[in-house]
Amino acid sequence: MSPLPTRMADRWGRRRSQGRIYWHVLLGDDPHARAVAQDARDRLEGVPGLDPVPPAFLHLTTFVAGSADEITGDQVGVMAQEAAGQLARVEPFTVTLGRVLYDPEEVALEARPAERLRPLMEAAKFATRAATGRDGYLPHGSWTPHVAVAYSNADGPAAPVIEALGERLPDREVTIRSIHIVEQDDATATWRWRPMAEVRLGAS
Template identity: 45%
Template sequence: MSPLPTRMVNRWQNRQEPGPGQGTLYWHILVGDQPEARDLAHTAQKRLAGFRGLHMTPIEWLHITTLVVGPTGETTTEQQRTMLTAASQLLAALPPVTVTLSRVLYHPEAIAVAAHPSDPLRQIRAAVQTATLNVTGHEGHTEGSAQWTPHMTLAYSESDQPADPIIAALGRKVQAAEFNINTVTLVAQQGPERLWDWRPIGTVALGCH
């Protein structure tokens, strides 16, 4: 998400999205139940509230997107259950992770905060990617780019406008939030992304021997 963008763009203008009855399957680290993450998002979103064309992430669905599995129609209910079991076995060997959010990331389509340290989060991603590959025959993908940068998105851009005033308003860092990550969740997102029709299928605990 660098260098800094000069303009924000409409994320959904030319984006292919699921139609009626369709959805996308994700592995997400859900953090909306973490008071520290909620407070950070509330403060940052309040500072961004004066700008038009920003679609804020609902506090309850704050998350770190870990892996895009693919269209929901390409995996059966049984495969989803098997993926959860496989991920549970792999993630049992990984301890819970203490993460810090503070550095703001700017992209033409979104505003986010980076999650550090990244290495333990990459281990979590590798585990769910292996579980996905073993069950479905494909390993999923990273949304938007080939390289995965762990982050929590604060807002998505839905219009064209200069980025500089937004960057000036929020800055490059916010007050740090630190909390523990203990679980990863398989989520079915029904319909277009911005409708936030999320249906958690199952949650896997870290370090659960």
């Protein structure tokens, strides 16, 4: 993700509708994640060209398993079992949200330190391969864990967005207790997704 892009781009107009299976850390029930996201929404109020992420859909995308039409429900169950085995000795932990990341298609908060989240990504990679025989992929091609707070729905200058939000918000600590497997159509802003399985950290 670029720290300071010069232009925003329409996220939805560049995507075709396709269901995918994601590994998400769901944060919609976390009061600290909701609070920092609300702070971002308040600062961005009135800035055109943005779709704020609804509080219930706050998430940290960890890994993409693949297309929904290539992964069966039974394979999702195996993915969850394999990930549970990998994460049985990983106890819940905290990450900090506060530093703002900018991409032409989204505005996000970096989750730090990334090293704490790496076991989740590695478990998702292992479980996806074990269950499907195929490799998934990182959503941005590289590992920068983040929580999106708004997506761009228009082409235009980035300066108004950056001026409204800045480069930092007050830090909030968020506790990570589980990771979910979610079926999602990521080509629209209507949030068509369905949690399919939850893997809790530190569960035997």
